[in-house]
Ligand SMILES: [Ca+2]
């Protein structure tokens with residue numbers, strides 16, 4: 335009889351231990367699930383301004399141990415109330431997928447972008463807490479031109495009232511931005527309607543020289 339009681343006691347201890355061990359080995363996060371993550375969010379150009387078309391690239395990866403099914407990724411920039419949604423295809427174990435978005439941000443500001451993969455939680459994952467990536471970046475005002483009159487020269491150097499005098503006016507863009515088409519006025523003496531000349535768009539550092547030929551029949555020192 336004692337043997338039976340001993341056997342029953344051992345059996346009870348064994349089944350209790352087995353039950354406890356079973357509970358311990360039950361992983362609430364299924365290790366055989368997909369795990370969608372965002373490796374990084376990048377943008378180009380690296381120092382965008384308000385006239386640049388900015389390309390954002392979001393790198394999605396399945397870091398889980400099972401393939402993920404099709405799902406959606408949202409990418410919000412700034413205060414967008416309805417950010418665009420992109421389809422992420424089924425991804426095998428370790429597979430990656432790139433999402434690109436091009437946009438112009440015409441207001442110079444510091445922006446926050448937020449990319450969220452499996453935004454509608456359609457995929458059951460081993461880790462649901464690594465699906466968001468945020469990025470802070472600045473958009474600057476565009477670089478401005480700086481037009482200057484570089485030099486004004488005349489030929490001949492010491493003209494008389496009989497000479498046709500050629501004035502050369504050299505314009506330079508000293509700024510970091512491209513200048514648009516504009517006008518140059520060149521007034522000599524008391525002219526009430528001095529001529530104006532077209533100046534083309536100029537790249538940073540570019541120069542443009544305009545000539546004016548004229549006769550000054552009165553001997554004077556002109557200002
Ligand atoms: Ca995840």
Ligand SMILES: [Ca+2]
Nearest residue numbers: 452455457459
């Ligand atoms: Ca999910």
